[in-house]
Amino acid sequence: MNERSDFIVRNLSAGEVELPVEWAALEGWNPGLHDASCFWAADPDGFFIGEWRGEPVACLSAVAYDEGFGFIGLYIVKPEFRGRGFGMRLWQHGMDYLRNRNVGLDGVLAQQENYRKSGFQLAYRNIRFQGVEQGAVHSDISNASELPFEQLVEYDRQCFPAARARFLAAWIGQPDAVALTAIRDDRVAGYGVLRRCRTGCKIGPLFADNDQIASNLFDGLGARMPGEVIVLDVPETNPAAVALAKRHGMTSVFETARMYTQEPPAIPVERVFGVTSFELG
The missing domain is CATH 3.40.630.90 (Aminopeptidase)
Structure with a gap:
C-alpha cells in the first residue's frame, strides 16, 4: 500500500466536530463545553479531517466567514502521526478551500516561521x-x-x-x-x-x-x-x-x-x- 494514496481529506459532519474539539482538549487548549456546535454554525463546510487508512489522524478548521475573510484553527495532528506530511496536506486543503480570502490565525510563537512560509505575516500578539x-x-x-x-x-x-x-x-x-x-x-x-x-x-x-x-x-x-x-x-x-x-x-x-x-x-x-x-x- 502507498502511504500517500492511503491518506484522504474529507469534510466533517455536524456530529463529528466533537472530535477535533476533543483533540484540542487533549492538547491542553481547554475548549468550551459547547464549542463544537457553535464552531460548526460559523461554516458547516469548513471543518476537515485527514484519515490514513480509515483512521482519523489530523484535523483542521478553515472557516470562510464571507467572500473576503477566513480563519484557520484547530490544526492538530495526532502525536504518533506527526512528521509524515499528513498535516501539510490537510493544511493545503484548508487553504485551498479559503482561496483568495484574507486568512487569519492565532499560532504559537515558535511556529511563526512555518506560517510565514505559507504566506502569513505577523500582525500582533494576543x-x-x-x-x-x-x-x-x-x-x-x-x-x-x-x-x-x-x-x-x-x-x-x-x-x-x-x-x-x-x-x-x-x-x-x-x-x-x-x-x-x-x-x-x-x-x-x-x-x-x-x-x-x-x-x-x-x-x-x-x-x-x-x-x-x-x-x-x-x-x-x-x-x-x-x-x-x-x-x-x-x-x-x-x-x-x-x-x-x-x-x-x-x-x-x-x-x-x-x-x-x-x-x-x-x-x-x-x-x-x-x-x-x-x-x-
Whole structure:
C-alpha cells in the first residue's frame, strides 16, 4: 500500500466536530463545553479531517466567514502521526478551500516561521490572561437577550472583520454561558460573552467603546460565575485591554501570534478587549 494514496481529506459532519474539539482538549487548549456546535454554525463546510487508512489522524478548521475573510484553527495532528506530511496536506486543503480570502490565525510563537512560509505575516500578539474573578453588578449592564439581535450583529461587525450572524446566534445562545450588553444613549456600546470550559471559564468576545464599559462588562460576567478561574485573551496592541486584565489581578500565561495572509483587517483594535477564540478569531 502507498502511504500517500492511503491518506484522504474529507469534510466533517455536524456530529463529528466533537472530535477535533476533543483533540484540542487533549492538547491542553481547554475548549468550551459547547464549542463544537457553535464552531460548526460559523461554516458547516469548513471543518476537515485527514484519515490514513480509515483512521482519523489530523484535523483542521478553515472557516470562510464571507467572500473576503477566513480563519484557520484547530490544526492538530495526532502525536504518533506527526512528521509524515499528513498535516501539510490537510493544511493545503484548508487553504485551498479559503482561496483568495484574507486568512487569519492565532499560532504559537515558535511556529511563526512555518506560517510565514505559507504566506502569513505577523500582525500582533494576543496575550492570554488568567485569574479568579468575583465580579460586580453594574446598572448599565443587561442581558444580551433583551436586545434586538440585529443590533448585536451590527455592533459585532464593527469589531470583527466579517459579519457572523449565524455563529453569534449559536455563541450567545449556548448553554452554560452568559452574554451581556452595555447600552449608552439608546445604542449598543459593548458586549461580552462568558462560557464554561473544561476547566473554569473564558470570556470572549469582549468588545466595548472604552475601557470603563469593558470593565463593567467584565465585572458583570464574572459576577455570574463568581470564584471561577477566568481566561481572557487580549491583543497586545490595545494597552487598555492589557491594563484591564492586570487591574483585575489576572496574570499572563500564554501568547499567540495573530497573523494574516494580507493586510490586517481595518477594525478598531482599541475596542477589542477580548478576542472571541483562538480557533475562530
